[in-house]
Amino acid sequence: MRTLYVVTHPEATHHVERVVGGWHDSQLTPAGLRAAGSIARALRARIPGGAEVELFCSDLRRARQTAEPLAxxxxVEPVPDRRLREKSYGVAGGRPQEWLDQRFVPPxxxxxxxxxxxxxAGAETKGMLARRVYAAMDEIVRRPCEHQVIVTHGGSLTFVVASWIRMPIQAVGQVGFPVPSGSITTLREDDYFHNRAVVGLGDIRHLGSAESAAG
Structure with a gap:
């Protein structure tokens, strides 16, 4: 049995400042840091003691901070991977969200x-984001570890899940799995049928009402 726990980082400064995240290297707020501790304790309660665990994270600061209490x-030492980053919004990164909203051309x-x-200018397409997340996932799932934790971002999570269920990249143009900040998504492959299941999507039961309000 293989289980992947996919964590989306909790509240970061770009959320409260209303600026575009993407590759803008924001950090967790005090509420986000508390939520990161809650995430770590929730996963410690779910994963059997003594089990081997591998930890992977986006290399952006808010994801690395989320991974620290887990580590x-x-x-374990977290393995940072830039391919698990949020989508790049190019020149919009770090600018007011309103600036992007005024220029964004929806698909x-x-x-x-x-x-x-x-x-x-400089923004990634959905295809670019999907291909790099799929590449990271291919390497992670080739490893034999039964319990793996991936700390990433809300936008990237869609492609972590799509890769897990082996959805062809050509089919992800209209897929979306929106989840809250600070959530845990549980993915599992059984040893008999080798089916890949999405056991839980965007679970925030481990967060208090104040921690989960950030989105």
Missing amino acids: ELFG PADGERLEHDEGV
Whole structure:
């Protein structure tokens, strides 16, 4: 049995400052740091004592900060991977969200969506984001460890899940799995049928009402 726990980082400064996240290297707020501790304790309660655990995280500061209490509780070193980053919004990163909203070109309902140009210089397309997350996931799931934790971002989580269920990249143009900040998504593959299940998506029961209000 293999289980992956996919964590989305909790409240970060770009949330409260209302600026664009993406590759802007924001950090966790005090509430986010408390939530990171709650996430670590929740996973410590779910994973059997003595089990081997591997920990992977986006290399952005808010994800690394989320991984720190996990690393301490499980006694492992987190493996940072830039491919697990949030989508890059190019020149919009760190600017007011309103600035991006005024310039953003939404994708069409039909037609080309994977490589759609959103009208912001330097921004990644959905296809670019999907391909790098899929590449990271391919390496993670090739490892034989039964318990793996991945700390990433809300936008990237969609492609972690899509990769897990082996959805072809050509089909992800319209897929989306929105989850709250500070959530835990549980993915599991059984040893008999080798089915890959999404056991829980975006669970925030481990967070108090104040911690989960950030989104």
